[in-house]
Amino acid sequence: MRYQTLAASCLRRLGRRARKIPLDAGFSCPNRDKTLSRGGCVFCNQAGSGTGLLHKGFDLRAQWDRLTAPFSGRPEAPLLWAYLQSFSNTHGPAGKLAAALSAMAALPGIDGLCLGTRPDCLDPEKLDLIAAFPRPERRLEIGLQSARDATLVRIGRGHDAACFASAARDAASRGLIVCAHVMAGLPGEGPDDFLATIDFLSDLPVQAVKLHNTLVVRHSRLEALWRAGGYRPMDRQDYVSLAAAAIARLRADMTVERVNADAAPGELLAPAWAADKSGVIRDIRKYLADTASWQGKRRDAPDAMPQW
Ligand code: SF4
Known part of the structure; x- marks a missing residue:
């Protein structure tokens, strides 16, 4: 493999694969609930990729039991990480986060925690709560999207790049693993x-x-821009070569958890090629091989491909 996948990283560090179990804890987003705005980021729609299961009456334990049942009793069961993915899962009072963490700590067989959020929804009190979660694997997925402040204003993020840098440093100093989300195009x-x-x-x-x-997903602000001719998505081959160039510039020790995006069923409007998620992954891997490139080649591993 020409980059370090999450599976490879888990096998190397933990001796087993891990599975993120997506749970809904009922959090919202400051860019949706009027704390910052109501419009949201330009590419996001009101659903925010959320399932809304908590509000439908399924508490965290019910969601967990249903989604982890297929793994119980398996001889080589993966490590199970509770994953709060949708919206901003540290938004709101610290007490709300503390209650969610307490409920997750009580889930049977939980091996770790993974929280998705925004950098401006992390303060020392919340970071300390997450760092105190009683499992060794504590991960934060923090949306950055772009390091260009002008872009962050243009897409309506409501925070700047310095905010991300500060949150990443504060989280890492507490032993949390930070995963950044970024977007091309x-x-x-x-x-x-x-x-x-x-x-x-x-x-x-x-x-x-x-x-x-x-x-471009249905009911996002980007949909209106795209329909008006004010936005053109990247071509498939341009994205493949750009993703490969990005991988070559990442530090060799980082984990590349994802190389392309997919939309919830029925939400993708453009580009059509993005529906072929596995084909795009294959294209990126082939492009890296065809150009004799690998993760870190343009940064800290120029001479030989590391063994991940
Ligand atoms: S921060 Fe996340 S959930 Fe909130 S509007 Fe932006 S993309 Fe959507």
């Missing part, structure tokens, strides 16, 4: 902007990354 950005974001991340104590191609 954002409105007004070109390849150099995306690679500058990759360089920005690689200079921070960020240990993992998810690379995404920008999608």
Whole structure:
């Protein structure tokens, strides 16, 4: 493999694969609930990829039991990590986060925790609560999307790149594993902007990354821009070569958890090629092989491909 996948990283560090179990703890987002705005980021729709299961009457234990049942009793069962993915799972009062963490700590067989959030929803009190979670694997997925402040304003994020850098440092100093989410093809950005974001991340104590191609999804503000001719998604081959270039500029020790994005069923409007998620992954891996490239080649591993 020409980059370090999450599976490879888990086998090397923990001796087993891990499975993220997606749970809904009922959090919202400051860019949706009027704390910052109601419109949300330009690429996000009201659903925010959430399931809403908590509000439908399924508490965390019920969700966990249902989703982990297929793994029980398996001889080589993976490590199980509770994963709060949708919206901003540290938004709101610290007491709400403390209650969710307490409920998750009581889940049977839980081996770790993974929380998705925004950098401006992390303060010392909340970071201390997460760091005190009684399992060794405590991961934070923090949305950055771009290191260009002008882009962050353009897409309506409501925070700047310095906010991300500060949150990443504060989280890492408490022993949390930080995974950054970044996007290629954002409105007004070109390849150099995306690679500058990759360089920005690689200079921070960020240990993992998810690379995404920008999608136009139904009912997002980007849909209106795209329909009006004001936004053109990246071509497939351009994204493949840019993702490969980004991987080559990442630190070799980082984990590349994702190399492309997918949309919830029925939500993708453009580009059509993004529906072929596994094909795009294959193309990126082939491109790396065909160009004799690998993770870190343009940064800290120029001479030989590391063994992940
Ligand atoms: S992308 Fe995340 S931060 Fe932005 S509006 Fe959607 S849920 Fe909120």
